[in-house]
Amino acid sequence: DGGITQSPKYLFRKEGQNVTLSCEQNLNHDAMYWYRQDPGQGLRLIYYSQIVNDFQKGDIAEGYSVSREKKESFPLTVTSAQKNPTAFYLCASSIDRASGAYNEQFFGPGTRLTVL
Amino acid sequence: AQSVSQHNHHVILSEAASLELGCNYSYGGTVNLFWYVQYPGQHLQLLLKYFSGDPLVKGIKGFEAEFIKSKFSFNLRKPSVQWSDTAEYFCAVNAPAFNKFYFGSGTKLNVKP
Numbered sequence: 124d125g126g127i128t129q130s131p132k133y134l135f136r137k138e139g140q141n142v143t144l145s146c147e148q149n150l151n152h153d154a155m156y157w158y159r160q161d162p163g164q165g166l167r168l169i170y171y172s173q174i175v176n177d178f179q180k181g182d183i184a185e186g187y188s189v190s191r192e193k194k195e196s197f198p199l200t201v202t203s204a205q206k207n208p209t210a211f212y213l214c215a216s217s218i219d220r221a222s223g224a225y226n227e228q229f230f231g232p233g234t235r236l237t238v239l
Numbered sequence: 240a241q242s243v244s245q246h247n248h249h250v251i252l253s254e255a256a257s258l259e260l261g262c263n264y265s266y267g268g269t270v271n272l273f274w275y276v277q278y279p280g281q282h283l284q285l286l287l288k289y290f291s292g293d294p295l296v297k298g299i300k301g302f303e304a305e306f307i308k309s310k311f312s313f314n315l316r317k318p319s320v321q322w323s324d325t326a327e328y329f330c331a332v333n334a335p336a337f338n339k340f341y342f343g344s345g346t347k348l349n350v351k352p
Contacts, residue, residue, distance in 0.1 A: 156339070163248065165329060165344040173338060181339065213283065226333060227273060228340060230283040 126150065127231035129214050134236045136201075136208070144199045144234045146214035153219030155197035156228065159183060160211040169212075172197055173219050201236060209238045241266045243332050245343035252320050253351050260315040260346050262304075262330030266337075272313040273331040273340075274304055283329070289313065300324070322352045 127148045136142045148155065154173045158166040168181030172191040186205025191197055197216075201208045212234045217226040242265045252258060264270065274286040287298025294306040304315045313330060330343040 154338075158342075163344055165243075165245075166331075166342040168339055171339055215283075226271070227285055227288055228331075229285075230275075232282050 127214060127216055127229055129212075129231040129234050131234060132232065134234055136236065136238050138238055139203045141200055141202050142236065144201065144212055144214075144236070146197045146199065146231060148195055148197075148214075148216045148229075148231075150216055150229060151194070152216035152229070153194070154217045154226070155191070156215040156217075157181075157187070157189065157197070157199045158213040158215065160213055160233070166213065169199065208236055211235050241332065241337070241341045243330055243341045243343040245328075245330055245346050247346045248344065249347045249349070251349045251351065254322055255319050256350075258315070258317040258320045258324070258348070260328055260330075260348070262313045262315065262343055264311050264313070264330075264332045264341070266332060266334055267311075268334055268336050270332050270334045272304070272306060273333075274298065274302070274313070274315050275329045275331060275342075276326050277329070277345075278326045286315070286328070320348075320350050322350045324348060325350045 130145045156171040157169040167183050169187050170189040172178035178191050188200045214231040215228040217228045244263045246261045272289040275283050276286045277283045287296050289296045289306045297303045302317050306313050328346045331340045333340045
């Protein structure tokens, strides 16, 4: 059963703590993305990665970090430097555009992070 | 940075009414266009997409969208909505020139039974 899994579904964190959100895909996609979804603001890109061991900042990367050590995994760390971390976080993947295939993104179920 | 505008933030319709959700984008080059839907409590999923060819694209569940290049628009339509269409709808753009997607702010559709 191919797809994208994100864990946990709900996450609570105390202020000042770092927290890592998991994202795994078994679609054999090269590219992976992290978005933040806030009411009325749509999806805003945090980080993306087109290939293992490489990633780029998106539009709102400050206070976040990522790694891409394996093709199927793209964890996101929300650091204490992120000023307003309470949000819904979505992970997505797509076939790398360099392959010539037209992309559509496939999304995981999301993680709702609440900072207490 | 590119932008995608969805002018209707919240739409309320009765069942059987017709739907049109607006989407405008700013990039002047070749684009790929998408509509995604997020049903309550579910994953974001693809409704339809346009890459090239016929500008009138048909998607799942009776939805369609028309690409009008001169207006930089990709409006979503459905002739007769159902209560089960209650969801949030997102327009998105990507292009060969840039390797990421730009999403609109979303439109929440409430269909009253």
